[in-house]
Amino acid sequence: MASFVAEVLSSAGQMEREEINEKLSMLGRRMEELKMEIHSATSGASATFTTFEPSFDVTTTLADKVKAISEEMQELSEKIDTDIKGQLNISTGEFQSLSRQLEQVTMVMSVLDKLSKAQQLMENIATATSNGKYSEASSSLLMLMEAFKKPTCERQEEVKILVAVRIQTEVLKQKLIQDLSDTWKETVSWTCLDAPSVRSEKRDPTAPEEEAKQWELKLPKSDSSSEQQALKEMVTALEALGQLDGRIQTLGRQLVQNVFSLALRWPKVAVKETPLSQGKKVLIKAESERKQPNCVDVFSIIGNILDLLNDSLLHVEVEWRGGGEGHTERVPLMSLLGDQIAEKVLDGVVKECLSHSIPSTNKELESFHEVVAVTQKFQDKLVSLGFVSNSSRTLLDYVQNVNVLFANKKCQDILERARSLMTTDIHDTVQISSDASPGELPPLDKSGNPSKEKQRKIDAASDPLLSNATFRMPTCRISVCVQELLDLAYLTLNEASTSSPQCAVQMFYAVRNIFELFCSVFPTYHSHSLANFPQLTALHHNNCMYLAHHLLTLGHQFKHSLPADVSSTFVDLIPGVRGLGTSSFLDQMNTQKGILEQYLQGADGFTAVDEEANYASAERSLKQSLHQLTHLQKVWQDVLPSSVYRKAIGSLFNSLITQVMDSITSLEDISSEAARKLFMLLKLVDKKGAVLFLTDKDDSESKSASSKAKVDLHRHVPKYAKFTEIQMVLNGSLQEIADRWAEGMGPLAAEFPPNELKQLIRALFQNTDRRAGVLAKMK
Incomplete structure (x- = not known):
């Protein structure tokens, strides 16, 4: 079964x-x-x-x-x-x-x-x-x-x-993108009406490119429902295919380059709207000459352009993936445009417009609230259009921080003015007189009366216990630009004393920056002139001393009018300013000493001057050296303070005669004729030495002037006494030399060491018992 x-x-x-x-x-x-x-x-x-x-x-x-x-x-x-x-x-x-x-x-x-x-x-x-x-x-x-x-x-x-289907899909995508691109170009198009290629065919190709001043913008009709519907279809498709962002970027770049740049650089820009059968066109044209426009005009032009764009195109909303992954929201195109260019536009408004509206005086500062109100209104308009978000504070933060901006601009203007003065020619000079009152400074108010601090200094200078030279600048010449620079410092500190604490602090440090800038800019900009022109070196020395002279008391004069937390002193700047002038002048002195040494090389050590050719060469070398000193006398005597001039010319003359004496004392054999010729050469130098210390006002024939010049010569030329003694040795006898030696107690012994004098006697006199006796006494 x-x-x-x-x-x-x-x-x-x-x-x-x-x-x-x-x-x-x-x-x-x-x-x-x-x-x-x-x-x-x-x-x-x-x-x-x-x-x-x-x-x-x-x-x-x-x-x-x-x-x-x-x-x-x-x-x-x-x-x-x-x-x-x-x-x-x-x-x-x-x-x-x-x-x-x-x-x-x-x-x-x-x-x-x-x-x-x-x-x-x-x-x-x-x-x-x-x-x-x-x-x-x-x-x-x-x-x-x-x-x-x-x-x-x-x-x-x-x-x-x-x-095949994938390939056809890509073909369909590119064809759809191309159709959308063509539709966008037909909807929004730019045309330059004065392009360089069509403005002038004869324009110099090496000349800088001119800025286009006429633009035509085509937009869709704002009151046509069919065009608005087609516009929405196009924008939605562009966004779906990821092409909208690129179109908005291009539109924003063209707006910044073609429209907003005109509004920020030209005082008047006309915006004219004309209807067409399909859409409308907007003509944007810069009129009048180019100069800095005011804020009201700039805000009006930018607002009108954004209104036109918003009514015709940028009001359309799209699904935008903005929040997180998978999150979308509906935003207008104006917001997308703002995301692309708002920061650049606002920065341009600040740099090209609002920065120039910042006040530079206290009077302008009081009326600046009008600029703040106009800026607030413009900010509200941008927010209502969706161009910027409610959290944008670029414009308002800038204008509401006016105190800091005012101080910054003021300090910037001060430093620009100071730099301009430092880079001007220093040849124009003005004389500073020692007769001026110690407290006499540039007037700080319209009345020209000195302040209480100045008056105190004047009274102090009148105290009989103080020297009459206290707080006085010696008579000299300084550059006009340096005097104006110091005036600028005083005026700035005076204005700082009436300004707000924050502004006062900035202005005080602006003055300090002036002198620090001087130490950096002045020697660098004028380095060639200072190295090659002795007169300008002397002026620079005086300029530095003049500034350092005022820096001693500048801070104290305004101590009680500046904020308490400001250490109002400029004393720490004095070593740098003084050292600037001193080092420059010492470099020039070394240069001049080198020139004198170079001239003396033509004398060939003053050997064999009894020969006519050698004597002529030695004479020419000395005359060249003396001519150089005469030139320095002309360019320095009226510029430098008298004490500084005497020290400077005395140092150079001392260097000259020292080199001459060293050459003579090193000679091993000097004939009687050579000694006579050397004496003549030294007399030539001696005669010119006193003249170097005469001023233009002195009469060279006057006994008192000559006596004063001789005194200055002995005071400022340490080797002059030895120079006179060597003349006596060259022109004197053995007995005269022995008498001036005076057993080591005479004037000759005070200037010559025994060995050096013995060498000179051996070169001048023959070897005789008498010479041996004189040499034996020199111990």
Whole structure:
């Protein structure tokens, strides 16, 4: 009985398998027929994707057939799952074969189903694009791209039709982007009406490029519903395809370069709107001559342009992915434009407009509230348009910080003025008189009366216990620019004494910066003049001494009018300023000494001057040296303080006679004729020495003037006494020399060491017993 039941079941399973095999065979044949029909339907004379062209009616029928076969396959699959799997132990091999056939048929069906949907989406894209429904076209394109994002089957890159569909999808995407780009250009377009290429063909190619001043902007009509609808379609499609951000960036760049730059650099910019059959055009033209515009005009022009753009284009809202991943919100295009260029526009307004409106005087500061009000109104307008967010404080923070800005601008103007004075010529001079009152400084108010601090200094200077020279600058000449520089410092400190504490502090340090800047800029800018022109070196020396003279008391004069926390002193700057003038003048002195030494090289050590040629060379060298000293007398005597001049010319003359004496005392043999000639040369130098200390007002024939010059000569030329003694030795006898030696107690012994005098005597006199006796007394 059991064997009979097993046989019956086996027969039933065999019949079911045969029935399933028959149905699978039938489905396979129908699949092949369906593939042929799809091939026929998608092929034609001109291929849409590579070699295939779809037909809507045929594909609809094919889709129905695909659906019917899919349902039959589903039923067959369920039957296999319910009826056949129970017999796996009996027929595992046949079941695996049936499963593989089912997978293959399912894969083919999946490909056919995807191709059917792709054909329908492509038809939708073409229809929507032709009707101007770009948002629908972009939606269908995204669905088509999503459908082919995941692989449909194994080795799908070998399936030609799938490769062709992907290529056609990319072609459709690029074509849609190009259509949207063309539509955008027709909707928003820029035209330069005075481009350099058309303004003048004769323009010098080496000249700088002129800025375009006329632009024409085409926009859609704001009151046309059809154009507004088309605009929304275009913007939605651009955003969906990721192209909107690039268009907004381009629009923003053109606005900044073509429109806002004109508003920030030209005082008057006209904006004229003209309606067209399709859209409207806006003419933007810079008028009048270029100069700094005021804030009201700039804000008005920028606001008008943004209003026009907002009414025609930028009011359109789009879904924008802004918050986090997957988060979207509807924002107007104006906000997107603001994200791109708002920071640049606001920075331009601050640098090109508001910075020039910052007051530079206390009177202008009082009326600055008008600028603050206009800026607040402009800020509110930008926020209402959505160009900037409520949290944007760039403009308001700038104008509301006016006290700091005022101080900064004031200090900047002061330093710019100071630098300008430092880089002007220093040849223009003015005389500083020692007769001026010690407290006489540049007037600090309209009345010109000295302050209480100054009056105190005047009274102190009149105290009989103090010298009359107290707080006095010796008579000399200084550069006009330096006097103006010091006036600037006084006026700045006077204004600081009436300003707010914060401003006063900044202005005080601006004055300190003036003198620090002087130490850096002045010697660097005038380095060539200071090194090559002795007169300018002397002026620079006086300039530094003059500034240092005032720095001694400058801070104390304003001590009680400046904030208490300010250490109002400039004394620490004095060593640097003085050292600047001193080092420059000492360098010039060394240069002049080198020139004198170079001239004396032509004398060839004063050897053999008894020969006419050698004497002429020695005389020429001395005359050149004396001429150089005379030149210095002319350029220095009227410039330097008298005491400084006498010390300087005395040092140079001392250097000259020292070199001459060293050359003579080193000679080993001096004939009587050579001694006579040397005496004549020294007399020439001696005669010129006293003249160097005479002033222009002195009469050279006057005995008192000559006596005073002789006194200055002995005081400021340390070697002059020795110079007179060597003249006596050259022109005197052995007895006269012995008498002036006076057993080491005479004037000759005070100037000459024994060995040096012995050497000179041996060179001048022959070796006799008398000479030996004189030399023996010199110990």
